[in-house]
Amino acid sequence: MxxxxxxxxxxxxxxxxxxxxxxxxxxxxxxxxxxxxxxxxxxxxxxxxxxxxxxxxxxxxxxxxxxxxxxxxxxxxxxxxxANEPINSTKPALTSDEAVSEQYTTTIAAIPALRLAVLSGVLVKGSTSDVDILLVGSLPAAKVKAAVALIEKNEGRELNYSVMPYEDFYYRLSVRDKFITEILASKHNVAIDKDNVLSQK
Missing domain, CATH: 1.10.10.10 (Winged helix-like DNA-binding domain superfamily/Winged helix DNA-binding domain)
Structure with missing residues (x-):
């Protein structure tokens, strides 16, 4: 029983x-x-x-x-x-943080004008961040929601994500803003960085 x-x-x-x-x-x-x-x-x-x-x-x-x-x-x-919700048997086995990033990069990259994407939280093993996805750029809300929804469906749970303009992100990064610092201080994967802004840090 x-x-x-x-x-x-x-x-x-x-x-x-x-x-x-x-x-x-x-x-x-x-x-x-x-x-x-x-x-x-x-x-x-x-x-x-x-x-x-x-x-x-x-x-x-x-x-x-x-x-x-x-x-x-x-x-x-x-x-x-x-809840009789089947586990997605088509989801590939992920053995590393790099594999997680690789799986979702294509989905995220489809968002127009995306300049930076960071995966953390439940998407990265060992991460303590409360934010699962950080997206940077002047992004269309509908495209963001659609991309996140696809990842949520694959993960089988709701995700916490944050979207901000590039200028706002760069400023907050430069002044070591607590929100940004906590994401980057925790284990994370940089899925997309078109301006190489994080590789300079």
Whole structure:
């Protein structure tokens, strides 16, 4: 039984709820009504799931809300189990950061006027950055969204990405802006650098 595999019936119900509603938040009493379990049991399992990182929490209107952590290492595998979402079997096995960069460069390069693209976060093993993709240039929003959506589909999760004009990026790089510095200080891959601005650093 899957209950035995994952520890408890309550935990299984919680995983099923969260993994079938990525991006949606629930508060405790709402959760107890939906999964029909005792509130103490729900609170105990929520605490356990928070500790391992499979869910996140945030407070609003004096309530604590919970949702699945799409940046969790085993998010895609859990979605395959609890949300019946097949793992993309056509996705090539990636054995290095360079392979990750190579896989997505073609998709990103299709964005007109793109001058710089940096991959980090969940797209680069060992990265601690909160930003997964940094795109620099005067870029059409629709093209950016389309490219990111393709990568998100392949990854099976939402990505955090940032877009900024080249002049803004270059200035923030030159003054060692915290946002830029944190991305570049973490493990990352420079997918595109048409002006060789990062190779000079």
């Amino acid at each position: 899957i209950d035995a595999l994952f520890g408890s019936k309550t935990r299984v119900k919680l995983l099923h709820l969260f993994l079938n509603h990525p991006g949606q938040s629930f508060y405790v009493r709402e959760i107890t009504r939906i999964i029909d379990e005792q509130i103490n049991s729900v609170r105990r399992e929520l605490a356990n799931m928070l500790e391992v990182g499979v869910i996140t929490s945030d407070s609003a209107d004096n309530k604590l809300y919970y949702q699945v952590n799409q940046r969790y290492d085993y998010y895609t595998a859990l979605r395959a189990i609890f």
